[in-house]
Amino acid sequence: MNDARESSPAAERNKQPILEVLERVLPPQGLVLEIGSGTGQHVAHFAQALPALHFQPSEMDRARHRSIEAWTAAERLTNVRAPLAIDLLAQPWPITAADAILCINVIHISPWETTLGLMAGAAALLPAGGPLVTYGPYLRNGSHTSPSNEAFDASLRSRNPCWGVRDIDAVAEVAGRVGLQLDELIAMPANNFTLVWRKIRPT
Ligand SMILES: C[S@@+](CC[C@H](N)C(=O)[O-])C[C@H]1O[C@@H](n2cnc3c(N)ncnc32)[C@H](O)[C@@H]1O
Secondary structure, eight states: OOTTOOOOHHHHHHHHHHHHHHHHHSOSSEEEEEEOOTTSHHHHHHHHHOTTEEEEOBOSOGGGHHHHHHHHHHTTOSSBOOOBOOOTTSSSOSOSOOSEEEEESOTTSSOHHHHHHHHHHHHHHSOTTOEEEEEEOEEBTTBOSSHHHHHHHHHHHHHOTTOOOEEHHHHHHHHHHTTEEEEEEEEEGGGEEEEEEEEOSOO
């Protein structure tokens, strides 16, 4: 047991449903960048299940890098790189290429500007057709998809007025400006969605 491993109950619950989408939408090989890796549970789970891919975790909170590294070490993974510190509010990112990008439960727990940064950075990094996979709660056509999401949104905004559940159309508008198109919308457990964005034109 490596004591530096932190554990998030939400990540423990959603890692397998997300993996089942990733198995289908990620390229068969190449480098997958994760933005906001948190504890590192997700990247460890995905890397173990998808050994032909290499994973680059990142977390702007450097205090969490030990946990990410501990998960990688505990699972004896050889396809996970050391974490980077990527802040979506700062460009350029300290990485020059990635074949796919993951961003789980970040868009609503950060200011709207991080979504702008995510889309701009992803568009700069991804090859044509490359996926950006985002996961979390979203509004659809301006409405919450459940009372629990509405309550969650209110609690987020009370913690930080700049946070909040975003509307898929608003995110799509920002993505479209930089050449990313919503390719798939997958309903997930607990009123979440996985969104698969693909780069359709060079930036
Ligand atoms: C609720 S945690 C999710 C962590 C992990 N992806 C998960 O699902 O367990 C929110 C994440 O958003 C990230 N985040 C917030 N603002 C950010 C920013 N400006 N740039 C990059 N990441 C940011 C945090 O560092 C944190 O990893």
